[in-house]
Amino acid sequence: MQDLNFPKFSFRFKSSENKISIFDSIRKKFVILQPEEWVRQHCLHYLMHVKSVPKSLINVEKELVVNDLKKRYDIVVFNPNGTIHLIIECKAPNITISQNTFDQIARYNLVLNADYLMVTNGFNHYYCQMDFKAERYIFLKDIPNYKL
Template identity: 70%
Template sequence: MQTHPLNFPEFKFRFKSSENKIYIFDEIRKKFVVLQPEEWVRQHVVHYLLQIKGYPKSLINVEKKLVINDMTRRYDVVIFNPDGSIFLIVECKAPEVPIKQDTFDQIARYNLSLNATYLMVTNGKSHYFCNMDYENERYNFLRELPKYTTTL
């Protein structure tokens, strides 16, 4: 699989090849996963959150099931606050998938049950960061996510 250059700093990844497939090591799930285009983006997001923004591994969750309106979905990345509430939800798309309104609608649906403070949508090339304004029922776009502080 060809890995697309993404709009992230360069990170070091661990790869392995097995049965004609390439796998990338996921630091959060602590296992090798098949390297698909969306996974390439997800792994960059994880490294960005760990290395650039300083979020602790212990507060990050990757690819977990979520039930919304009796339908099972999977979120890409979630960062928890130390109290267990949700700080950030990240929706990852493959690099060739344009970020459009339906992507924001998807993460907004997830957030109805998760109530995160921040949202991030990315295809690895374009990144969108939002802070939720629950009082006025809208999201405010930001230039970037805050760095981790122990006061989250």
């Protein structure tokens, strides 16, 4: 897999039946290493090792219902009180981040009400803080370090 625009992290891999898997420390299992998964695993390590997010407050690939449709978010970070701090939408490195990507995460946030949003393809990262009163998002240079 190619280098991404993240710090260098160490990962656990295994190979079986001609497929490479990477260990997901949140889901506590090996998952097939696809390009989007490579980005997701970098995001998870970034959250835990750079932004100091406790593992216990991170959720990966869970279902939610948006306008009667079943969807799956990539990563959610919770606040200790159970509200949602951050939603991350990961795309494969070859996918260009577009308005559609922002629309997708905005639809998820209609249900989840996160304070922050992050969209990444591993190379380009976009960070937003929600302004619920003005019904808009404010672009940031980075998401803040996590504080309990």
